[in-house]
Amino acid sequence: MRYAKGHKETSHERIVKAAAKRFRRDGIAATGMTGIMTEAGLTNGGFYSHFRSKNDLVREGIERALADQLQSLADPDPEPVALAHLIRSYLSQHHRDRPGTGCASAALLPEIARQPHSVRKAYTARLRTLIRQLARRLPQDNAIPESQDTAIAILAVFIGTLQLSRAVDDPALSDAMLAAGIRAATTLAGLADGSVQHEGIQG
Template structure:
């Protein structure tokens, strides 16, 4: 019995991993169930043992991707050093060029906004957890004091990655990321200073 539960969990993980990669690479609408299951090395019939529909998979994949991103934040060094490491890694050419392994917000926001309420609720909860983790690192004594500023900074960061990916001029795309990183760090520092004064 235990073996079959482990097998089921392993199969579900394969599907979620493939969905996370393919959705970010090809878009949610551009990814079909057949291609996704082939990527996972599974048959189409196995899909419905784990998910009720593609919409159900999308909601679960978005939650999984955001949970993985929060784990990265949770593993950062404490305080400002961790925030700066996150910003510099996020607003790097390596992240910009890695659609598949990159941020789900930067890759999928336009599609998530058109998804079902369940997916948008899942995204809202996952993003909230990520923002809380950053705010806790930035202002551990009062995370709520920096939450709005952290959300604004993260939104600017995700938008900067999206625009940098769209630019045909590589030098301009790189310059955008460099300036966005400096601006994001300024925003985080200002939020921390403001919370400290409050």
């Protein structure tokens, strides 16, 4: 069968997009190739024409998930309200309840740490970019090294808070964790003057 020009690239894109979603939603170990290929609308037989192994797909899927996150930081807005919105959006009920389209780090860190070096190397490169772009969102009177340290600390609060809020079975406690995370990230970002409001957890 002859395919139109660009068919393989389009199919590859569909597989990676499906993998990025399934890995975040169900976990890497629990996600089989059959499920990914089915979600991409393709047959299992075509997998190895795109990837040498599941590890290759894991690497690309994680890169895609992080690229989506980086896109939201691509155009830094120096206004405090923009950073406040970013904090509220990340630590929101909406984000907590939709891991399949959310932060790859919060969804997959324990599994990423157990992946082969090639996967962890790709993750590290994307994470470095994420840290730099988040640092650029911080108040401009911060020195560069301090901004990077602050960005790392904010990411730690983001990821840890989101993981905890998803793990507990008490909705009230989960919401309280999100609110506490917002306050902590707000303080770290130098926005403790009220730029971020508690109601931000409503997403």
